[in-house]
Amino acid sequence: MATPAMQLDVQGIEVRLSSPDKIYFEDLGISKLDLANYAMSVGDGFLAGLRRRPTTLERWPGGVREGMKLTTRADGKGDAFYQKRAPEKRPDWVDVAEITFPSGRTATAITPSNLATIVWAVNLGTLRFHPWPVTAPRVDLVDQLRIDLDPQPGTDFGDAVGAALELRQVMGELGLESYPKTSGGRGVHVFCMIEPVPFVVARHAVIAIGRELAHRMPEKVTVEWWKELRGQRIFVDFNQMARDRLMASPYSVRPVPQARVSAPLTWDELPDVRPDDFTVVTMPQRYREHGDVWAPLYASKPQSIDPALRLYELGLEQGLTDMPYPPEYPKMPGEPPRVQPSRQRKID
Numbered sequence: 001m002a003t004p005a006m007q008l009d010v011q012g013i014e015v016r017l018s019s020p021d022k023i024y025f026e027d028l029g030i031s032k033l034d035l036a037n038y039a040m041s042v043g044d045g046f047l048a049g050l051r052r053r054p055t056t057l058e059r060w061p062g063g064v065r066e067g068m069k070l071t072t073r074a075d076g077k078g079d080a081f082y083q084k085r086a087p088e089k090r091p092d093w094v095d096v097a098e099i100t101f102p103s104g105r106t107a108t109a110i111t112p113s114n115l116a117t118i119v120w121a122v123n124l125g126t127l128r129f130h131p132w133p134v135t136a137p138r139v140d141l142v143d144q145l146r147i148d149l150d151p152q153p154g155t156d157f158g159d160a161v162g163a164a165l166e167l168r169q170v171m172g173e174l175g176l177e178s179y180p181k182t183s184g185g186r187g188v189h190v191f192c193m194i195e196p197v198p199f200v201v202a203r204h205a206v207i208a209i210g211r212e213l214a215h216r217m218p219e220k221v222t223v224e225w226w227k228e229l230r231g232q233r234i235f236v237d238f239n240q241m242a243r244d245r246l247m248a249s250p251y252s253v254r255p256v257p258q259a260r261v262s263a264p265l266t267w268d269e270l271p272d273v274r275p276d277d278f279t280v281v282t283m284p285q286r287y288r289e290h291g292d293v294w295a296p297l298y299a300s301k302p303q304s305i306d307p308a309l310r311l312y313e314l315g316l317e318q319g320l321t322d323m324p325y326p327p328e329y330p331k332m333p334g335e336p337p338r339v340q341p342s343r344q345r346k347i348d
Helices: 031-039 042-050 115-123 157-171 199-216 283-290 296-298 306-317 342-347
Strands: 008-009 013-017 023-025 056-061 081-083 094-102 106-110 126-131 138-151 180-181 188-198 234-236
Touching: 008 115, 008 157, 023 031, 023 188, 031 042, 031 056, 031 115, 031 283, 042 296, 056 106, 056 138, 056 180, 081 115, 094 138, 094 157, 138 199, 138 283, 157 180, 157 234, 188 199, 188 296, 199 234, 199 306
Parallel strands: none
Antiparallel strands: 008 013, 056 081, 056 126, 094 106, 138 188, 138 234, 180 188
């Protein structure tokens, strides 16, 4: 018999948790209540990564089971789904803001301002939280530069770490103090706080940084958007800096049997860790011992990306162009043909 719903006191706010004993990760026996307790155990750090940021919820209401899949644009069927719009029925302490999608359509998104909102979302089956790199109410100005180092087939987390360490050097030379975290999978994410700029401008900065990194590590790193050109290299996914793209927040839970989490790290410890070191089971102890190691990121002074933009402009002078946008975007100014090279050759 299922356990009745219960009320959790989350920093003075009562949050209803239905079916608290419902299992979400079978191999580990992790229940919905365990996930709520996990979120509260890392609460200040979890909230710091989401605070007032429009956030897409990745909901797995049936838990994580073998064979379950996430609904995508290409396949409208699945067991889990992304929720970009705030639920119409929500507590009055769940803050929201209006956002604009690449199509020009608008929507109301949640912008967490308290830990109770995170626990409320966990009750909806949310595992991963995907915050935009903007802060309400200035939702069209990027204030957090994010670089996604994505291992391609034939590469692994160790390769991403090597690229991240060199990336730190590149960004440092451009006056950007950066902070790494695991993605929860095989990749590494690198963040820094910046002076607010439009999305297109922030994306150009990431393209320039990615190109410089690929120039220094041509056998190991690529910025090629088309998969057929990437090879066995780490891909700098510059389009994660475009509007309405998804990147897991620190402490988000990845929907894999190990219940890995996206773990904020210091640069000193990055070379010695593995993604499996950080799970719903292990992270609370780490947090008790070290707190949120990304607290210095949030306290840091916003930095100018002008040096990175000068690097981007230099590339244009040398014959480089902007890069293709994601397929759901309208044609963007200065964008090259959005056709993969092999197909372009056939057309020619």
